[in-house]
Amino acid sequence: MTMSDVPRVIEIERLAYPSTWPPSAYRKELQDNRWAHYIVLRDKQITEERSVVPQQEAEKPRKNRLFPLSLLPSRPTITVPAPELASIIGFAGLWLMVDEAHVTTIAMHPDYRRLGLGEFMLVSLIDIAYNIGAKWVTLEVRVSNYTAQNLYRKYGFREAGLRHRYYSDNQEDALIMWTDEINSPSYKQKFQDLKARLMQKLEAQ
Ligand SMILES: CC(C)(COP(=O)(O)OP(=O)(O)OC[C@H]1O[C@@H](n2cnc3c(N)ncnc32)[C@H](O)[C@@H]1OP(=O)(O)O)[C@@H](O)C(=O)NCCC(=O)NCCS
Structure with a gap:
C-alpha cells in the first residue's frame, strides 16, 4: 500500500467495516510506523x-x-x-511488536468475496510475518464476525481471551486469537499445505 492507494482503501474499508479509521491514520501508518506493513490486492x-x-x-x-x-x-x-x-479490491496490514505480528486489518471489497482472495491476503500477511522474523501472529476479531473467525481458524488461530467492549461503535467484545509458533514444524507444514491448496484453487479460477 502506498499513500496514493489510501482513498481507495478507505472506500473499501467503508464497505467492509461498521466503523472506520480516519484517512490520516493510514497515512501515519505508512509514513511514520516503521513496524507496520500494509498491502493491497489488485485485480x-x-x-x-x-x-x-x-x-x-x-x-x-x-x-x-x-x-x-x-x-x-x-x-x-x-x-x-x-x-x-x-484495481484495488482488498487490503490488509500488520504490525511487528517484538516477535509478534499483530494483524490490524484485512478486508475484501464485497464484490470479490468468497473467491479465496481474503485467504490469499491472510497468507500474504503470514508470509510477511515469516520474513520479518515474527514468531507468532495474533489479532482481535468481533465475537459476532464468524466469517473472519472461520478464516483465522483455518490458519490455526485459536482463541486466547476476550477484550470486553473493545469496539467503540457498539461496545462489542473482541476475541483475541493467536497462532502457534509459526516456525514450529507442525505450523509450517500446515501453512504450506493450505497455501499450496489455495494457489491451486486460485489458478483453477
Ligand atoms: C473476512 C474476509 C476478508 C474474507 O474474505 P473472502 O475473500 O470472502 O474469504 P475467502 O473466500 O478467502 O474465504 C476464506 C475462508 O474464510 C471463511 N469464510 C469466508 N467467507 C465465509 C462465509 N460467508 N461464511 C463462513 N465462512 C467464510 C472460510 O473459512 C473460508 O474458507 P473455505 O473457502 O475453505 O470455506 C471478508 O469477508 C471481509 O472483507 N469481511 C469484512 C471485513 C472483516 O470483517 N475483516 C476481518 C476483521 S477481523
Missing part, C-alpha cells in the same frame, strides 16, 4: 480494461442503476477512479 484485469478507456470516457459519471436519471445530480459528482486505484 489486474481492471487495470487493463480501464487503461484502454479513452480519457474523456473515463471521466464520465458512473451509471447508477438504482436511480432513474432524473434523480441523479445534474453535475457529475462521481468519477471513475484512475485504473491504478480502481
